Amino acid sequence: MSVVIPILALVLLVIAQSLLLLGTLHEQRNKMAEHTSQRLLHIGYQLQQSLSDSLSRHQWDIAERQLTLVALNQQLDSLQVIDPQGLVQISNKRAEKSLFAADNANYFNTELFNQVKTKRSPISQVLPEHWQVNLYLPLDMGPREDSLRRAEQGAIFVSYNLQNTWLAKRQMIIDEAIKTFIYMSVAMLLLVLMLNRLLVAPINKLVGRTKQIQTHRNANIAAKSQGEIGALEHAIGKMANGIHSSFAQLQRSEQRWQFALSGSGDGIWDWNLITNTVYYSPQWKAMLGYQEGGIGEKIEEWESRIHPEDLDKTLNELRKHLKKKNKVYESMHRVKHKDGHYLWVLSRGMVVERSERGLPSRVISTQTNISEVRSAQELVRFQSSHDDITRLSNRRKLLENLDLEIERGRKSNKVGALIYLDIDHFKNVNDMLGHAAGDLLLRLIAHRLREGRSSTETVARLGGDEFALLVPNLSTDREEAKQLAANMAEHLGRVIHKEFVIKGNQISLNLTTGVALFPNHDSNATEILRQADIALYHGKDNERSSVHVFSDQMADEIQERHQLTKMMREALENEDMVAYFQPRYNANFEMVGAETLLRWFDTKLGWISPGRFIPLAEETGLILTIGQWVMRSACETLKTWEERGLPENFKTLSINVSPNQFHRDTFVQETLATIQQAGCDPKLIELEITEGVLVDNVQDTVEKIQALRDIGVRFSVDDFGTGYSSLAYLNKLPINCLKIDKSFVSELQSGGSECAIITTIISMAENLDLEVIAEGVETEYQLEFLKYRRCTVYQGFYFSEALEPEIFEERLFIGQAEIA
Numbered sequence: 001m002s003v004v005i006p007i008l009a010l011v012l013l014v015i016a017q018s019l020l021l022l023g024t025l026h027e028q029r030n031k032m033a034e035h036t037s038q039r040l041l042h043i044g045y046q047l048q049q050s051l052s053d054s055l056s057r058h059q060w061d062i063a064e065r066q067l068t069l070v071a072l073n074q075q076l077d078s079l080q081v082i083d084p085q086g087l088v089q090i091s092n093k094r095a096e097k098s099l100f101a102a103d104n105a106n107y108f109n110t111e112l113f114n115q116v117k118t119k120r121s122p123i124s125q126v127l128p129e130h131w132q133v134n135l136y137l138p139l140d141m142g143p144r145e146d147s148l149r150r151a152e153q154g155a156i157f158v159s160y161n162l163q164n165t166w167l168a169k170r171q172m173i174i175d176e177a178i179k180t181f182i183y184m185s186v187a188m189l190l191l192v193l194m195l196n197r198l199l200v201a202p203i204n205k206l207v208g209r210t211k212q213i214q215t216h217r218n219a220n221i222a223a224k225s226q227g228e229i230g231a232l233e234h235a236i237g238k239m240a241n242g243i244h245s246s247f248a249q250l251q252r253s254e255q256r257w258q259f260a261l262s263g264s265g266d267g268i269w270d271w272n273l274i275t276n277t278v279y280y281s282p283q284w285k286a287m288l289g290y291q292e293g294g295i296g297e298k299i300e301e302w303e304s305r306i307h308p309e310d311l312d313k314t315l316n317e318l319r320k321h322l323k324k325k326n327k328v329y330e331s332m333h334r335v336k337h338k339d340g341h342y343l344w345v346l347s348r349g350m351v352v353e354r355s356e357r358g359l360p361s362r363v364i365s366t367q368t369n370i371s372e373v374r375s376a377q378e379l380v381r382f383q384s385s386h387d388d389i390t391r392l393s394n395r396r397k398l399l400e401n402l403d404l405e406i407e408r409g410r411k412s413n414k415v416g417a418l419i420y421l422d423i424d425h426f427k428n429v430n431d432m433l434g435h436a437a438g439d440l441l442l443r444l445i446a447h448r449l450r451e452g453r454s455s456t457e458t459v460a461r462l463g464g465d466e467f468a469l470l471v472p473n474l475s476t477d478r479e480e481a482k483q484l485a486a487n488m489a490e491h492l493g494r495v496i497h498k499e500f501v502i503k504g505n506q507i508s509l510n511l512t513t514g515v516a517l518f519p520n521h522d523s524n525a526t527e528i529l530r531q532a533d534i535a536l537y538h539g540k541d542n543e544r545s546s547v548h549v550f551s552d553q554m555a556d557e558i559q560e561r562h563q564l565t566k567m568m569r570e571a572l573e574n575e576d577m578v579a580y581f582q583p584r585y586n587a588n589f590e591m592v593g594a595e596t597l598l599r600w601f602d603t604k605l606g607w608i609s610p611g612r613f614i615p616l617a618e619e620t621g622l623i624l625t626i627g628q629w630v631m632r633s634a635c636e637t638l639k640t641w642e643e644r645g646l647p648e649n650f651k652t653l654s655i656n657v658s659p660n661q662f663h664r665d666t667f668v669q670e671t672l673a674t675i676q677q678a679g680c681d682p683k684l685i686e687l688e689i690t691e692g693v694l695v696d697n698v699q700d701t702v703e704k705i706q707a708l709r710d711i712g713v714r715f716s717v718d719d720f721g722t723g724y725s726s727l728a729y730l731n732k733l734p735i736n737c738l739k740i741d742k743s744f745v746s747e748l749q750s751g752g753s754e755c756a757i758i759t760t761i762i763s764m765a766e767n768l769d770l771e772v773i774a775e776g777v778e779t780e781y782q783l784e785f786l787k788y789r790r791c792t793v794y795q796g797f798y799f800s801e802a803l804e805p806e807i808f809e810e811r812l813f814i815g816q817a818e819i820a
Contacts, residue, residue: 006192013184021177028169029128032162036133037124040158043070044122044137048156051081056142056464057435064090078159083141084117084152085621086110098665101157108157112136117153131163140463267367269349271299274361278302287345287369289338307334307342314347322351322360329365332374344374387461389439390446398460398468402518402525405472409519416472417485420514420532421449421492422540426465429507437502444502445509448495468532481517482549489513489547512539516550534558565620568613571600572625579633582802583811584773584795586649587787591812593652593686595795596634597802598626618658627661628670635678635685637805642680644813652686652714659693663700668707675711683712686737690718694733702733709734716773720761730768738765742776742796748785755785762789 047070054063063081071079071092081090082101091097096104101113107130112123116136125134135158142152267284271277277297285295288305295301306314310333321329329349334342349365385397393401402418409416423445430438442461449459449467458470471488474481493511500507514536518528535550548554571577577600584593600608617623634655641650661667675682687708693701694717705715716737740761747754758774765772774786777796786794803811 005196006189009188009192010185013181013188017177017181017184021174024173024177025170028173029166032166032169033126033128033133036160036162037126037135040076040133040135040160041122041124041137043076044135044156044158046070047079048137048139051156052140052142055081056140057430058142060090068092076158077161078157080157081139081141081154082113082157083154086113089141089154107132107134107159109134109136113155113157116155120153131161131166133160133162134158142464269302269365269367271363271365272361273363284367287343287367288335294338305336307336310334318349318363321349322363329363332370335367343369344371346370389442390461392446392450392467393458393460395460395462398458398462398470399525399529401458402470402528405470406519406523406525406528409472412473414473414476415478415481416470416474416518417481417488418516418518418528418532419469419471419485419489419492420462420516420529420536421467421469421489421496422512422514422536423465423467423496424510424512426509429502433503433505441500441502441507444500445496448498449492451495468529478517482515485515485517486547486549489515493547512536513547514539514550515547561616564608564613564616565622567602567605568600568617568620568622571602572622572629575629576600576602577626577629578804579630579637580802580804581637581653581808582795583800583808584652584654584793585799586792586794589799590649591647592649592793593654594650594808594812595654595688595802596630596656598630599802599804618660621660623658623660624664627656627658628674631655631657631671632674632678635674635680638684639678639680641809641812642684644809646684647812650812651684653684654686654688654716656688656718659690662689662693662704663697668704671708671713672711675713681712682708683714685712686714686716688716688718688739691720694730698732705734716771719775730764730770735770737771737773739773739775740791745774745776745782745786745796746778748782749779758786758791759789762791766790 047067050066051063054060054066067079067081067090070076076092078096079092080088080096080101083089086100086102088096088099088101088104101108102110107125107127109125112125113136116123116138120138122135122137125136126132127134135156137156137158139154139156140152141154267287268279268281269284270279272279276299278299278301279297280295280301282292285292288295303311303315310331314331314333317326317331318329320326327350329347331347333345333347335345336342346368347365348368349363351360351362352364353360353362355361385394385400386392387394405416408414426438426441429441442465445467446459446461449469453459453469456472458468460468460470462468469488469492471485474484489511490513493513496509496511498508500509514532514534516528516531516535520528520531523531531550534554535548538554539548577598580597580599581594582597583591584595586592598610598614600610600613602608614623614626617626634653638653657667664670671687675685709715714736715734716739717735718739719741720738738761740758744754744758748758762772771793772791773793773795774782774791775795777783777786777794777798779798782796783794783798800811
């Protein structure tokens with residue numbers, strides 16, 4: 001034994017220490033990852049609230065400062081705001097901005113990003129192999145400035161690298177383990193030596209004696225040895241007699257206090273069902289404002305203080321546990337304080353003893369004061385289901401109530417309505433008076449919408465300037481319910497139209513309203529809301545400030561738009577679209593340039609008008625792909641013409657650029673790359689932009705135009721005179737040409753104000769040294785009028801329609817300068 005014991009003890013120590021070290025490392029790493037995830041989630045929630053508020057108002061600079069401050073304070077590896085398309089809009093690393101998050105963010109997971117957008121709930125991602133903790137958090141980024149639709153859903157991406165922190169922590173744990181092993185080895189060696197000398201030999205003699213304890217419960221072991229071993233024999237005999245009697249009492253005491261230590265409560269009550277007495281701990285009594293002797297030992301002392309509304313529920317939970325239906329008794333209820341008010345408490349307990357028949361005989365429970373937590377939960381619950389500005393129900397709460405009313409409507413056979421409300425041109429209020437005035441106006445609108453509403457109706461704010469009214473049980477007749485809902489919507493329009501006074505300004509608003517009835521076949525709340533949304537935007541596209549009730553025809557139109565979008569994607573992939581060219585002529589009928597126009601022929605639908613698919617492309621974002629394709633195709637065609645030898649009079653090939661394409665941060669670089677790749681002369685290229693581009697971020701617009709002007713690219717303003725306030729910016733922008741909109745040219749013969757407008761535009765352009773091109777010239781009268789007003793370049797059907805490339809090239813190179 002003197003050899004085996006040291007070796008065995010050493011082996012066991014090594015194994016135990018190794019297992020303990022591995023367990024500690026694994027536990028600490030998991031704790032570190034969990035703690036980091038929780039901390040990132042806390043940071044994300046704070047940042048989500050502030051960013052959502054800023055982005056809903058399009059305050060990008062404020063949002064960027066908020067994100068930068070958070071990143072500095074928390075020392076995060078990466079912190080990004082990502083739009084629905086996956087582009088990084090804001091980042092603590094400037095190099096990551098405007099790039100796809102999947103291309104530059106550390107271990108960014110596109111699938112998780114899409115899940116966050118769809119489910120609108122945060123997702124934590126722990127990557128142990130990369131020492132990385134990532135957080136994806138949904139973010140309402142606010143509607144686009146040029147859109148009245150509801151807010152877009154993006155995400156906050158937070159990345160944290162644990163490697164350095166973990167390496168330091170691991171080294172500290174290993175160093176501590178080594179020290180512990182050394183100390184324990186020394187202590188074990190000394191202990192083994194002592195035991196071998198003082199106990200091993202005498203204990204061998206004692207083993208035979210102590211076996212009597214295993215067979216005789218109250219065995220009287222005689223002390224036959226001398227000295228300490230003899231005293232030990234005597235003590236063992238005496239101990240054997242007392243062990244059995246004290247074991248049960250010791251077990252009950254240990255259960256009571258161990259449960260109290262492991263429980264989350266502050267007070268304890270211990271109920272003996274045999275004697276029907278209860279032990280209430282001093283903390284339990286103090287929680288209710290009583291001194292040590294202020295409460296008796298009956299179970300009624302607890303039951304009588306439970307709030308009457310919570311009593312049945314609480315006792316029912318306890319009975320379920322006593323009958324073994326629940327493993328643990330748990331109840332959240334109110335208990336009366338000595339002063340008369342009620343506290344919210346969490347009571348958790350379990351049966352710790354049962355009789356031989358299996359009946360409960362003893363229950364121990366803890367009681368924790370959760371009043372403050374409960375108040376915070378109520379606040380969080382309210383905030384999660386209500387709008388911060390108006391205190392109305394939010395989209396989530398509306399959908400919950402709508403689901404309930406749909407089910408009730410199916411059972412009662414009564415028809416209800418969801419009325420979707422949109423404030424027309426509300427953005428003008430924010431632009432003129434500021435967002436604070438806009439928020440005040442939203443609260444006043446909410447107050448008017450709430451007036452006269454019953455408890456069964458729900459008024460909600462869905463975001464931005466969009467509201468909804470849920471009205472159940474209108475009628476058992478669907479047509480009558482439809483008329484009642486329409487009347488109610490019209491009444492709301494009159495209520496909102498009454499003037500508001502904000503900062504001394506009288507504001508009159510109009511509503512566009514969409515109505516959807518329910519229940520409707522198997523439609524759920526989300527589908528009913530979608531139908532109301534379709535009806536609303538059908539009104540915006542056709543007749544604002546009016547009421548529109550959802551119909552299947554509206555859904556068919558949406559389906560048609562969806563189908564057209566799908567076809568457009570396929571056409572782009574298959575290159576079914578073709579770049580046509582419409583010539584431009586001077587007064588001598590000499591071709592001086594051309595405009596690139598996109599044409600699309602489908603084998604089923606035939607020619608599809610640009611007026612039909614271009615707006616849809618703008619809305620879906622396909623305009624970026626289309627714009628890049630048109631520019632590349634035009635530059636390659638221009639290079640081919642140059643190689644064949646362009647006529648001397650041909651000066652420019654015009655290419656239309658959409659606002660979405662122009663406002664991309666990479667527009668200049670992409671355009672330069674396209675021109676360089678095609679190898680065409682940039683001095684022959686003219687990019688057409690709309691007036692709306694001019695008023696959006698003038699400084700950025702000037703910089704982009706000037707960067708391309710430096711290599712010779714010309715710029716013209718398309719449809720001039722139909723936009724906003726671009727006259728104030730013309731002298732600041734390095735443009736070359738103004739294009740008079742064809743709507744003015746077409747009305748020349750009527751002799752109206754269009755004549756004066758065209759004269760003014762031409763005169764202003766001469767003063768600014770700008771070229772003027774008249775679009776839509778279709779008659780000789782229009783041409784002669786424009787000539788007389790000194791307009792020198794013309795474009796329209798009077799000269800030529802847009803031509804397919806082969807026919808245009810034939811006319812260009814044959815030198816045909818007159819219209820047949």
